Every structure is written in C-alpha cells, then in structure tokens.
Amino acid sequence: MQTAIVKYQIGSYSGKMNVLVNENDPNDVVIGKAKAQLFKEAGTTLPMENVSFTILDRINEVRDS
Secondary structure, X not given: OXXXXXXXXXXXXXXXXXXXXXXXXXXXXXXXXXXXXXXHHHOOOOOOOOEEEEXXXXXXXXXXO
16 A cells, blocks of 8 residues: 555645555546545535646555564
8 A cells, every 4th residue: 555645726725635545556546536535525526627636745655574
C-alpha cells in the first residue's frame, strides 16, 4: 500500500488530502479514488467545471520485518 498526497482545486477553494492506494495503481485510478474520497467527505456532488486534482507524492508504506 501507498499513501498518495493529492492536491485539489475546486473553484477558489484548494487543499491537500491523503489517499490510500495500491502501489500498482496508475495515476488516473489514484485521481479517481481522491475524487470519491472528497465526494464522501463533502457529502455532496462536486461541480464539473473548475475542478482539478494533482498527485504531489506517493509514499510507500513502511513494513516491519
């Protein structure tokens, strides 16, 4: 598992969020998971225009031996 740090911009509002993803997930899947997570947290639909998502980093989970 990885944590993806995703920046979102919705009109004039922006923020960052952590999204749990699989190491093999392509970027479009990561963005889809970020959109779904933001939708769930907001409790409403997102506007279709002026919305952007950017993956800032992907951090591998540290596993104990």
